[in-house]
Amino acid sequence: MYRSPPGARGFLIAIGLLGGALLVSALVGLLTFWGLQAAFPRPIDESYPGYLILIFATLVLIPILYWLGRRVPYLTDWYYLLPAITFLLAFTLFPIILTVYYGFTNYTGIRNGKPDRSTETEVVRVEDRQLFVDGNARELLRCDQPDCAGQALEITTRTQRARVTAEQASEGRITLTTPPPFTPTLVYKINDFKYVGFQNFVQIFSQASTVLFPVFIWNLIFAAGAVFVGAIPGLILGLMLNNKNLAFRGFYRTALIISWAIPVVISVQIFTAMLNVQFGPINRLLGLLGSYPIPWLTDPEWFKMSALLISLWLGFPYWMTATLGALSTISDDVYEAAKIDGANGFQTLTGITLPLLRQPFIPLLLGSFAFNFNNFGLIYLMGVQPGVEGRPSTAQAADILITWAYKTAFQADGGQAYGLGGAISILIFFLTVAISLINFRFTGALKEVR
Amino acid sequence: MMTIPRYLGWAVFGLMVAWVLFVYFPSLLSRIQPNTPPGFVRIENGWVYALSGLLVVIGLILLYSWLVTLISNRRAGRKRSFLPLFGQGLTHLFMFMVLVFAYYPVLQILAASFDPRNTLYRILPPASDNLLVRARVIPDFSQLSWENYAKLFDGFVLYPYQAVLLGIAALSLVVVLILGAYRRIIGDDQSNSPWAQVQGRSLTVFAIVSFVLVIFLSPSQFTGQGTEAKFVLWVRNTLFVSGITGILAVLLTATAGYAFARFSFPGRYSMLLVFIFIQMFPGFLGLVATYILISNLGLLNTFTGLVLAYSGGIISFGTWVYKGFLESISKSLEEAALIDGASKWQAFTLILIPLSAPMFVFIFLLQFVGTYSEFIVANLFLTGVDSWTVGMGLRNFTTGQFSTRWGLFAAAAVLGSLPILLTFYGFQRYFVSGYTAGSVKE
Numbered sequence: 001m002y003r004s005p006p007g008a009r010g011f012l013i014a015i016g017l018l019g020g021a022l023l024v025s026a027l028v029g030l031l032t033f034w035g036l037q038a039a040f041p042r043p044i045d046e047s048y049p050g051y052l053i054l055i056f057a058t059l060v061l062i063p064i065l066y067w068l069g070r071r072v073p074y075l076t077d078w079y080y081l082l083p084a085i086t087f088l089l090a091f092t093l094f095p096i097i098l099t100v101y102y103g104f105t106n107y108t109g110i111r112n113g114k115p116d117r118s119t120e121t122e123v124v125r126v127e128d129r130q131l132f133v134d135g136n137a138r139e140l141l142r143c144d145q146p147d148c149a150g151q152a153l154e155i156t157t158r159t160q161r162a163r164v165t166a167e168q169a170s171e172g173r174i175t176l177t178t179p180p181p182f183t184p185t186l187v188y189k190i191n192d193f194k195y196v197g198f199q200n201f202v203q204i205f206s207q208a209s210t211v212l213f214p215v216f217i218w219n220l221i222f223a224a225g226a227v228f229v230g231a232i233p234g235l236i237l238g239l240m241l242n243n244k245n246l247a248f249r250g251f252y253r254t255a256l257i258i259s260w261a262i263p264v265v266i267s268v269q270i271f272t273a274m275l276n277v278q279f280g281p282i283n284r285l286l287g288l289l290g291s292y293p294i295p296w297l298t299d300p301e302w303f304k305m306s307a308l309l310i311s312l313w314l315g316f317p318y319w320m321t322a323t324l325g326a327l328s329t330i331s332d333d334v335y336e337a338a339k340i341d342g343a344n345g346f347q348t349l350t351g352i353t354l355p356l357l358r359q360p361f362i363p364l365l366l367g368s369f370a371f372n373f374n375n376f377g378l379i380y381l382m383g384v385q386p387g388v389e390g391r392p393s394t395a396q397a398a399d400i401l402i403t404w405a406y407k408t409a410f411q412a413d414g415g416q417a418y419g420l421g422g423a424i425s426i427l428i429f430f431l432t433v434a435i436s437l438i439n440f441r442f443t444g445a446l447k448e449v450r
Numbered sequence: 451m452m453t454i455p456r457y458l459g460w461a462v463f464g465l466m467v468a469w470v471l472f473v474y475f476p477s478l479l480s481r482i483q484p485n486t487p488p489g490f491v492r493i494e495n496g497w498v499y500a501l502s503g504l505l506v507v508i509g510l511i512l513l514y515s516w517l518v519t520l521i522s523n524r525r526a527g528r529k530r531s532f533l534p535l536f537g538q539g540l541t542h543l544f545m546f547m548v549l550v551f552a553y554y555p556v557l558q559i560l561a562a563s564f565d566p567r568n569t570l571y572r573i574l575p576p577a578s579d580n581l582l583v584r585a586r587v588i589p590d591f592s593q594l595s596w597e598n599y600a601k602l603f604d605g606f607v608l609y610p611y612q613a614v615l616l617g618i619a620a621l622s623l624v625v626v627l628i629l630g631a632y633r634r635i636i637g638d639d640q641s642n643s644p645w646a647q648v649q650g651r652s653l654t655v656f657a658i659v660s661f662v663l664v665i666f667l668s669p670s671q672f673t674g675q676g677t678e679a680k681f682v683l684w685v686r687n688t689l690f691v692s693g694i695t696g697i698l699a700v701l702l703t704a705t706a707g708y709a710f711a712r713f714s715f716p717g718r719y720s721m722l723l724v725f726i727f728i729q730m731f732p733g734f735l736g737l738v739a740t741y742i743l744i745s746n747l748g749l750l751n752t753f754t755g756l757v758l759a760y761s762g763g764i765i766s767f768g769t770w771v772y773k774g775f776l777e778s779i780s781k782s783l784e785e786a787a788l789i790d791g792a793s794k795w796q797a798f799t800l801i802l803i804p805l806s807a808p809m810f811v812f813i814f815l816l817q818f819v820g821t822y823s824e825f826i827v828a829n830l831f832l833t834g835v836d837s838w839t840v841g842m843g844l845r846n847f848t849t850g851q852f853s854t855r856w857g858l859f860a861a862a863a864v865l866g867s868l869p870i871l872l873t874f875y876g877f878q879r880y881f882v883s884g885y886t887a888g889s890v891k892e
Binding site: 004005006007008009010011014015048049050051053054074076077078079080081083084085087088090091092093094095096097098099102107233237240243245246247248252254255256257258259260261262263264265266267269270271273274277278279281283284285287288289290291292293294295299301302305313317376377380383406409410418421422425429432433436 | 477478481482483484485486487489490491492493494495496497498500534538541542544545548549551552553554555556558559581582585586587589701702703705706708709710713715716717720721725726727728730731733736737738739740742743746747748749754758759761762763765766769794798819822823824825826830841844845848849856859863866867870871874875878
């Protein structure tokens with residue numbers, strides 16, 4: 001059998017070889033793609049699809065890997081990881097890195113680095129570095145600078161496109177910094193974004209007392225509360241259903257899972273309808289009991305209560321099942337012994353059952369906390385939230401960090417500020433890592449791997 | 451390390467509870483406006499009646515258990531306490547109340563789906579003698595109709611061969627369900643009994659036929675007016691995307707989990723850490739970047755692009771779970787095979803894969819169910835009614851013209867949650883065992 005070089009050296013060699021193979025094949029794929037474009041040009045509206053790069057790269061990668069496997073046999077161990085690693089790199093790690101980068105830029109829905117189609121201007125004539133247009137170039141292109149100095153532009157023909165920089169523009173003429181690589185027919189302004197350093201973070205922390213801190217504190221309360229309201233009823237139900245003398249035990253157990261089995265996208269929307277102040281059945285029921293209509297979804301504080309109520313409904317089946325699963329691992333002998341020693345039901349519960357449940361419950365509790373900390377679906381699907389004075393529309397009463405980030409980045413009223421959203425995402429990432437580290441510390445998950 | 455005294459923790463906890471009880475809750479209550487909107491039925495001190503009713507029921511249970519124990523004690527000539535029976539009665543009462551709580555939304559949505567009027571936002575109370583119906587606590591079942599469902603299927607053309615396939619699929623599903631119930635009754639829980647084999651084969655037939663149906667359903671079969679008439683197409687799109695994503699998840703995680711569980715190459719530990727920490731980044735906040743990537747690949751508004759965007763999500767978790775599962779399987783079988791000259795790949799495909807079926811089912815289902823109810827990413831990547839998913843369609847019913855489409859939302863929600871409900875109840879065992887096998891270990 002083959003043997004890998006030990007320690008960091010073996011690791012680095014393997015990573016280097018694999019990374020090299022991936023890089024080479026990606027490059028070859030890209031070059032083939034460009035070659036294809038150059039050799040057989042197609043109109044830019046229906047140009048070659050980009051996934052051809054992936055296909056070319058895969059076609060190159062397979063022989064390289066085969067050859068490498070022959071030469072360096074221990075590398076074949078890594079081949080088992082390759083599919084997962086490739087997908088992680090492409091569709092998880094790459095977007096993460098890009099998002100982190102955006103966190104340091106002023107990227108928005110408008111400043112997105114794409115040509116602005118509304119500034120399409122026809123090029124009449126080209127002379128060396130100068131493009132001649134019909135009309136005032138500054139007005140047609142709507143440059144950021146008055147004389148368009150340094151403005152990024154896109155020039156196109158029917159089959160080609162390129163990115164150029166303007167030196168200056170005047171009536172009927174645009175001067176570029178370098179001669180265009182081909183004779184363009186159209187020119188557009190590119191809405192470029194730029195690196196702004198820590199400006200997004202400064203913005204977040206400068207309004208920390210009105211947005212970041214309240215949202216973060218509510219985020220913690222919500223995550224802890226959601227775990228609490230799910231776990232306690234689930235635990236009680238599990239303990240009750242663990243009684244082997246109870247009739248219909250299996251029926252209750254199966255029937256009560258319902259809220260776990262309904263897709264969240266459906267159940268949360270049903271709940272928001274049911275919690276309607278005037279027409280919702282829940283207020284109607286409470287009205288029969290003597291209550292006035294409760295502003296579940298129109299009052300900021302009650303909105304938070306609604307979020308917890310929905311968490312209760314969604315969460316208890318999971319905890320019931322978890323309790324039953326954990327209880328089934330406790331052997332009957334323990335209970336027999338307790339009975340012989342004359343322990344009553346309550347003593348058995350507090351002396352045996354609950355302490356034995358502690359061990360399996362800690363990782364579940366922490367995992368559930370981490371899940372609810374970023375429980376986007378619930379908060380987002382609850383819909384429009386009541387406003388809180390002094391807070392932006394992206395961070396209302398029950399918004400948690402992740403919905404705040406999402407609304408900042410994707411909603412029109414947040415200005416589609418991807419850069420700012422990226423900065424918030426970085427903060428969430430660090431908080432999640434901190435929570436998970438505590439989680440690992442308690443559960444010892446990392447020690448076990450070693 | 452300094453240890454915090456135990457009582458301090460309890461004191462802080464007590465203070466928090468006291469604050470919630472004596473400061474927060476009163477402030478919450480003070481936010482309720484004391485007025486009743488039109489059509490709102492309010493009964494002063496209604497809770498007193500409800501509580502008395504509950505006490506009467508508890509009294510009846512007490513009386514019943516006392517009498518039954520008395521009679522059986524007389525007959526058998528022994529002395530037993532009636533308390534256990536009473537306790538059971540109370541438990542059943544409690545369970546009944548929990549069932550009502552759990553199924554109340556289901557009842558409401560079912561009722562709304564069969565009601566052609568918009569019961570949710572009508573001010574006039576339904577004419578009924580029952581106070582609960584008049585207050586609209588219990589939905590008004592007086593006017594049932596299939597109208598909402600009919601709208602979802604409006605103009606849907608089913609080709610004859612598809613009808614036949616649908617029949618086969620339904621038949622095999624019924625066989626699976628009946629056999630499942632029958633096996634539970636006779637207590638047959640062996641996986642190689644003849645009935646289990648028939649059940650397994652029917653499930654395979656169902657899976658294959660459904661797959662063919664999903665693949666060959668085309669948008670041209672939907673001729674109805676209005677977006678809601680494409681509902682079946684949305685279900686088909688969702689099943690397609692979720693199914694492919696689930697299969698991809700299994701393919702990607704299986705070999706990685708095997709390598710982590712069985713090989714001891716240098717860098718294994720660091721790679722495992724990388725897998726964990728990548729998972730901690732809130733995935734869909736990379737959406738802009740993913741969107742740019744997919745758009746550069748020319749895969750926007752295609753299911754391939756959507757599947758690729760979803761594919762990163764479960765890799766870390768699935769790998770960890772599968773690794774945990776493999777570590778709980780003894781190595782002796784593979785080692786014997788390796789000594790006999792099998793390669794690692796052979797040991798994996800011939801020995802471990804057949805043993806891992808439950809775990810693969812778990813990973814598949816987890817990704818399938820997760821993708822099925824996802825709509826944010828889908829909303830960004832797919833445009834045009836023809837390629838919507840169920841989640842997007844449902845969201846479309848509720849946002850904007852909510853009041854006019856509530857009935858349609860209800861019908862679509864009922865039908866749309868059926869696949870997941872069936873999957874969940876059918877494979878309940880795998881969900882429970884999957885979570886325990888992978889994550890909870892002694």
